[in-house]
Amino acid sequence: MMMQRRTFIGALAALPLAAPALAQGAALRVTVVGAGYGGAAFARELHRLLPEAAVTVIERESAFHSCPFSNGVLGGLWGEERITFALDGLTRAGIALRPGEVTALDPATRSVTLASGEVVEGDFVLLSPGISLDFAAIEGYSEAAAEVMPHAWQAGAQTALLRDRLRAMEDGGTVVVAIPRPPFRCPPGPYERISLIAHYLATEKPASRILVLDAQDGFSKQGLFEESWAALYPGMIERIPGSESGEVVAVDPATMRVSTAFDDVSADVANIIPPQRASALAREAGLDDGLGWCPVEPLSFESTVAPGVFVIGDAAIAGEMPKSGFSAAQQGTACAAALAARIGGADYAPRKLINTCYSLAAPDWGFSVADVYAQTAGGITAIRPGGGTTRLGADARTHAAEAEYARSWFDSLTSELWG
């Protein structure tokens, strides 16, 4: 009942905002928080559909650091420059870029406050703010501890830190990778990371091993990963699943101890990926409705609790779509179309959205999950039959082609968004 009432108010409340602004000839102001996959896709599409609207993107980083392809940095496949994107491409496209960190959002007025104290007013707000890491969920873990035991689950300095620790480790060392309970950003990401760290070790430090302490039992593309590990890195990777107390509950950066409920292990390099939630900004504004992630209307990505505020990407509960950069970009494009339709007083035709998520087990060994999702008033659901993963037992030519497509996809999408 409550949700329906809110939804109803939301649908009504946002409309009067737009109409007077257009009638008076004033530019509609749309504030975008975050210049990542979701925010950049949304800003570009809205600017293309409504060139008259004043779209302002607020981003705290001076460049965007992509999580997709960051595991390749750890594996030595390419350098940090491959995942680092300057933001001036957005400016060249006619989108206003305001550097700064948003510290608060007032859903009632759709104004955001920056760390500088500045307030940015808007008629609509789009949040693509990503995740917050729940350091407190693991005893002894913290932002400071992550300088010794990197998470590298927000790319950039953390990626370089983990890469440097892997490079500094002596042959014969133990790399511990801790994986949290779902939901988390990029479901297959931890396992691609394990694969590409194994690639690096097999090449440079073959006596080393990887111990995976996993809160999950099963995982994304499990058969494909395990097939590749057996073929490429036999004996190097040991995984303790959640059902065997794999979940990491405590760490001690001073002694490099990593603890489960069952065992203590000593790591030479520790990659601790903690549990995750929607960004603190979104939760502090109440947009998660107490769920940890933000519920949204499936046809518009408008918050179910805050009219005129839209949430996309990892922070949102986007039906069955996974938390991936690819999903965020698709949601950004669809959300912009829905908002433009509303502003223009037109009906929005529900779309079919795609997520294709590649993983690399080695430079020439790729596989993927690919699904089409239908937007309906009832939710965003994967269309079946159809979709799914690369088949088990695929030949080397297929894996090489998928690895090549992964690189092609990454270069194509990133140049579209930030080029």
Added chain:
Amino acid sequence: MPDTPRHHLSRIAGAALLALPLLAAAGPPATAEDAAQDAVATCLSCAGGGADGAALAAACFSCHGPEGRGSGTIPALAGEDEGELAQALTAYAAGEREGTIMPRLAPSYSSEEIAALAAWFAGVTP
């Protein structure tokens, strides 16, 4: 940014017509005048339940490049022959054509949607 049907429309149409490009034409127009005419025709065809080629195609850009003008290993679709595009998608959907990603994605589209996609990409200037 490349010129797109939506570009033309939103520049010439003004606020009153802003929503029209969203309703989208089956194939992209060559000129602004064509776009305006298409916009009117599009609304009529949408009322009849036609598949929206532009909206469907937008989901493909992430891999095939903006407006299907890809430059990497993944094939570009812009300006390809409409009949060949439709035939390829239909074969993928039926499991009769080899591939990596497309045999998994194509079955989720109806024959009407496949026709709209083929027409839209065929109409883009490469």
